[in-house]
Amino acid sequence: MLLEILLAVVLGAIIYLMLIKKNEETPAEMGDGWWSKGLKPDSEEDATIRPFKVETSEADINYLHRRLEEVRYTEPLEDSCFHYGFNVTYLKKIVSYWRNQFDWKKQVEVLNKFPQFKTKIEGIDVHFLHVKPSQLGEGQSAKPLLLVHGWPGSVYEFYKIIPLLTDPARHGLNSNLVFEVICPSIPGYGFSEAPHKKGFNSVCAAHVFSKLMLRLGFHEYYIQGGDWGSAICTNLAQIAPSHVKGLHINMPFVNSMGIKEFLSILLGPYFPRLFGFQPEDIRGMFPFKTKILKTLLMESGYFHLQSTKPDTAGCALNDSPVGLAAYILEKFSTWTDISFQHLEDGGLEKKFTLDDLLTNVMIYWVSGCMVSSMRFYKENVGMLFTKNKYAELPVKVPTGIALFPHEVTYFPRSWVEKMHVNIISFNHMPRGGHFAAFEEPELLAADIQQFVEKVEKGNTSK
Amino acid sequence: MWQDILQSVRSYDVPQRNVIVASCALGGGGLLVFWLLTRQRKRTIEMGEGWWGFGEKSSNNEDESIRPFEVKTSEKEIQDLYQRLDLARYTPPLEGAAFHYGFNSNYLQKVVSYWRNQFDWNKQVDILNQYPHFKTTIEGIEIHFIHVKPTHIPSGQTPRPLLMVHGWPGSFYEFYKIIPLLTNPVGSGSSGENLVFEVICPSIPGYGFSEAPHKQGFDMTAAARIFHKLMHRLGFQEYYLQGGDWGSGITTHMAQMLPKSVKGLHLNMVFLSKFSCSDLISLLLGAYVPWLVGLTREDSRRLFPYFKTQVSFTLRESGYMHIQATKPDTAGCGLNNCPVGLAAYILEKFSTWTDKSFPNLDDGGLERKYSLDDLLTNVMIYWVTGSIVTSMRFYKENLSKNPSTTPSGRTAVYVPTGVTAFPDELLHAPPSWVKRKFKNLVTYSYMPRGGHFPAFEEPQLLAQDFKQFIRKVEHL
Numbered sequence: 001m002l003l004e005i006l007l008a009v010v011l012g013a014i015i016y017l018m019l020i021k022k023n024e025e026t027p028a029e030m031g032d033g034w035w036s037k038g039l040k041p042d043s044e045e046d047a048t049i050r051p052f053k054v055e056t057s058e059a060d061i062n063y064l065h066r067r068l069e070e071v072r073y074t075e076p077l078e079d080s081c082f083h084y085g086f087n088v089t090y091l092k093k094i095v096s097y098w099r100n101q102f103d104w105k106k107q108v109e110v111l112n113k114f115p116q117f118k119t120k121i122e123g124i125d126v127h128f129l130h131v132k133p134s135q136l137g138e139g140q141s142a143k144p145l146l147l148v149h150g151w152p153g154s155v156y157e158f159y160k161i162i163p164l165l166t167d168p169a170r171h172g173l174n175s176n177l178v179f180e181v182i183c184p185s186i187p188g189y190g191f192s193e194a195p196h197k198k199g200f201n202s203v204c205a206a207h208v209f210s211k212l213m214l215r216l217g218f219h220e221y222y223i224q225g226g227d228w229g230s231a232i233c234t235n236l237a238q239i240a241p242s243h244v245k246g247l248h249i250n251m252p253f254v255n256s257m258g259i260k261e262f263l264s265i266l267l268g269p270y271f272p273r274l275f276g277f278q279p280e281d282i283r284g285m286f287p288f289k290t291k292i293l294k295t296l297l298m299e300s301g302y303f304h305l306q307s308t309k310p311d312t313a314g315c316a317l318n319d320s321p322v323g324l325a326a327y328i329l330e331k332f333s334t335w336t337d338i339s340f341q342h343l344e345d346g347g348l349e350k351k352f353t354l355d356d357l358l359t360n361v362m363i364y365w366v367s368g369c370m371v372s373s374m375r376f377y378k379e380n381v382g383m384l385f386t387k388n389k390y391a392e393l394p395v396k397v398p399t400g401i402a403l404f405p406h407e408v409t410y411f412p413r414s415w416v417e418k419m420h421v422n423i424i425s426f427n428h429m430p431r432g433g434h435f436a437a438f439e440e441p442e443l444l445a446a447d448i449q450q451f452v453e454k455v456e457k458g459n460t461s462k
Numbered sequence: 463m464w465q466d467i468l469q470s471v472r473s474y475d476v477p478q479r480n481v482i483v484a485s486c487a488l489g490g491g492g493l494l495v496f497w498l499l500t501r502q503r504k505r506t507i508e509m510g511e512g513w514w515g516f517g518e519k520s521s522n523n524e525d526e527s528i529r530p531f532e533v534k535t536s537e538k539e540i541q542d543l544y545q546r547l548d549l550a551r552y553t554p555p556l557e558g559a560a561f562h563y564g565f566n567s568n569y570l571q572k573v574v575s576y577w578r579n580q581f582d583w584n585k586q587v588d589i590l591n592q593y594p595h596f597k598t599t600i601e602g603i604e605i606h607f608i609h610v611k612p613t614h615i616p617s618g619q620t621p622r623p624l625l626m627v628h629g630w631p632g633s634f635y636e637f638y639k640i641i642p643l644l645t646n647p648v649g650s651g652s653s654g655e656n657l658v659f660e661v662i663c664p665s666i667p668g669y670g671f672s673e674a675p676h677k678q679g680f681d682m683t684a685a686a687r688i689f690h691k692l693m694h695r696l697g698f699q700e701y702y703l704q705g706g707d708w709g710s711g712i713t714t715h716m717a718q719m720l721p722k723s724v725k726g727l728h729l730n731m732v733f734l735s736k737f738s739c740s741d742l743i744s745l746l747l748g749a750y751v752p753w754l755v756g757l758t759r760e761d762s763r764r765l766f767p768y769f770k771t772q773v774s775f776t777l778r779e780s781g782y783m784h785i786q787a788t789k790p791d792t793a794g795c796g797l798n799n800c801p802v803g804l805a806a807y808i809l810e811k812f813s814t815w816t817d818k819s820f821p822n823l824d825d826g827g828l829e830r831k832y833s834l835d836d837l838l839t840n841v842m843i844y845w846v847t848g849s850i851v852t853s854m855r856f857y858k859e860n861l862s863k864n865p866s867t868t869p870s871g872r873t874a875v876y877v878p879t880g881v882t883a884f885p886d887e888l889l890h891a892p893p894s895w896v897k898r899k900f901k902n903l904v905t906y907s908y909m910p911r912g913g914h915f916p917a918f919e920e921p922q923l924l925a926q927d928f929k930q931f932i933r934k935v936e937h938l
Contacts (some may be wrong), residue, residue, distance in 0.1 A: 086792045
C-alpha cells in the first residue's frame, strides 16, 4: 500500500508540476557556473587542452585482486534467478573470471587506442576522446559529432560505434557521411573531475559541453546521446540551438504531461488514432498498468535511492568492487531485455562480453566515481521541483529519434512531439535495448547517418 | 413526517405501490447484502505452515531442543574488520551538503576512526552476552533469542511473559537498555513498582544471529507463526507483545493469528494498510477543522502541512525501501563487503529517523541521542553475521503484495492494544485512524520526544507507557 501511495503521490506531484504554465519567452544566455572548491578566482581559466592516457600499475591490480578474493557472498534463495537482484551464483563466476582471466593492462591499451584529453572548464577537469577520421575523400569534410554517455555507462560504450562513424566505408556504411567524434565523460563520471558544489544538473553539463566544443573550434555540430546523454544533448539543443545542427537520441524524455496525455493513457487502446498512437505504441505501452507502471515501480528503486541519498548509496560500492559490479551489471541485464531477469545468469553474456562489461565497471572502480555519478540523479530530480527555464524550452533543432524495442521506458511519438517540435526522423529499431551503442552499434550508426543525411539535404535545399 | 409518507404511498394505485415497495426491498436488501459482504467476518488470520531449510523437509521430527548460545569473536574477525576499515576509499562531500545527500563522508571518517582505534568489540561482545542467549530450530531454521528472567520477583507476583520484536536496521540489541526497566524495575530505580516481566527477544529470521530462510516467501505471517511456536516451546501460552518497525507488523500479525495467546499488544509504530476516501477527506479538511474529522490538535500539528511534512519526507526517505523491496540481493552485496559502507547505510537511518531536522547537521546529530559504542555494536551485529542481504529480502517478501488485500490487511485486531506516538516517528497515525483496524485500543499516548528507535533512544519513556498500558489491560 505504501508503494501505491508513493506512486500516486509521485504521479500527483508530476501532474501538478507539469501542468504549471510554461514560460514561452526565450530566457537570457546562460551564465557560467563554477564547480571547483571555494570561490572562483579573478584570473582567466587555464584553457589548455592536455593529452591524457589511462594508466594502471601493479599496485592497482594487486589491490583489486585482493578485494576480489576477500568477498563475502550471501547465497541466493532457491530458484530466485535475477528476481531479487544480481544472482550470487552467477556473480561468483564473473568474479572468478575477473580475478583470473580479465587482463586490465590489455584493456587499458584498448581504452588508449583513441586519443584522449583533459581541459579545465568552469573549474573542473573535463575528460574526452577526440577521434578524427583516418581518411577523407576529395573535398570531403568530417562532421563534428558529440556523443554523450549515461549511467551506469561511460565513454567506453562508444568504442564499437566510433570506428563506424569515423571510418564508415570500411564498415559497409555510407562513405559520404564521415564524422569527427568528441566523446566526453560527464563531470563526476570516469576520468572527468567531479563538481565540488551542489547543483550540477544536466543543463549545467550541457553548458560545459557547449564550451568544450567551442574550445575545440567547433561552431556547428551534431549531438547524440541516450540515458543522461539524451537529457544533456536535449538541453544542449535548448541552450545553444545556433550551434546544434542536429540532435539524435535513443531514449527520448518527455518534459511535460498534460490532460491529453493522461486521457491517452485511459482511452488510447480504444481510440488510438485520436491520440496519434501507432500500432507500435499500443504494443509498447498497453496494458499500461503492467507494461509501464509495474515495470517502472519494479525497476526504479535505484533511481529513487540515488536521487535522495547518493552519498550513502555509493559509499560501499566505491569500496567493494564485487558490490559495484553487481550493482552496475544488474542494469546491463535488465535494461538490455527485461525478460533476462528470469534467467539464472541474467542473460548478460548473450549480448556483451565479460571483457567489455568489466572494462566499464573498472572505469567506475579506478576513478572512484560511483558516488559522484549518483549525485547527478539528485541534482536532476531537483530540477523537477525547482523548474529550470532552459529545460522547458521547445527543442527546435532538427531531431532524430531511434526507439529500441527493449528500452526501459516507452514514450510514443505523439508525446515526444510536444517538446521536440522538429522531428525529421523517428524510427523503431528491430532489436536492442537501453545500451544501444554498446549492444547494436551498426543499427545505431546507420540510423545516425540517415538522420544526418536528412538534415544535410534539408539544409542544402534551403 | 412518516405518517405523511405512508399516507402518500398508500394513496398510490396498486401497481405503482408494488413498484415502490419492490424497489425499497431491493434497495434495503442490497444494502444488507453489501454490509454483510464488506464487514470483516473473519476475526483471525490463518496460521499456515512453512519450511525454510535447504531442500525438502525431512520426514524426521524437528529437533526441538533449546540450546544455549554465546556471541563469540576472534582475533581473525577483528583483524579482517580493521583491514577493511583501513583500506576504505571515501568520496568528499559537496560543499554545504551536511546530510542532505546521505551520510556525510567527513563525519563518516571520524566514526571509522573511533571504530578502528577506540571501539572495543571484545568488550561489546561481553555486553551482548550479559543476557542469556539461546537457539532453537523452528520450521527448518535456527532461531536466535535472548531470554531474560527477572532477578527479583516481588512476593505473590508471577512475571509476565513479554515478547519484544525489533525491526530494520535494528536488532535485539535495541532493547538492551529497556530490558532492565522491565525485568528489574526496582533495581533500575523505579520505586513502588510491582510490574515485572520475563522478556524474550528474538532475532527475526534473516537478521543477526537467526538463520536466514533458504526459500522464497518468508514474510511477516511466517515470522509471526514462528514466534508463536517459539513462545509455546518455551512454555508460554499467554503473553504480551511489543514492537516497532517490522516488529510492529510481526506482532500485529501474531495478535491476528492467535488472539487467545496475546494478552496485549503494544506498538510504537502502526502500519495502516488501508487508506480510504474518508482519510483523504480528513487530510483535506483536517488542517482547518480537525475536530470535524476526528483529529486532535496534536494530530494536526504532526500531520500538517501534509504535503510538506509527510509526503515529501516519505518520498525523500523511502529510496532504501524501494530498492530493498525490489532488488535486495543487489542492494546488499556491496554492504556485506564493506563495513564502512554498511555503517553509513545503517547509521543514516539512526540520524534521520531519530529527528527529522538532523539531516541539516554536518554530523547528522547522531551522538546527541546515542553513543558510538551502541550504534557500532548494532552495526557489528549485521557485519559479523553477514545478514544485511537477508535482512533486506524481508522488504521484498512483504511489500511485493498489496498490503491492503492480504489477509492481515483485511482483518482487524481485537486484542487489547496500546499505541505510543513519538513525535519524530516516520509516519503519524492518528488514534481515529488506528481505531479502524485496532478495535480494542486501550491506550494511545502522544510522547513528548523521541523518534523511530524509542527503545534505544528513550527507554524510560517507552517502559513507562508500556507499564501504564499493562495496568489498564489488567485493571490495576
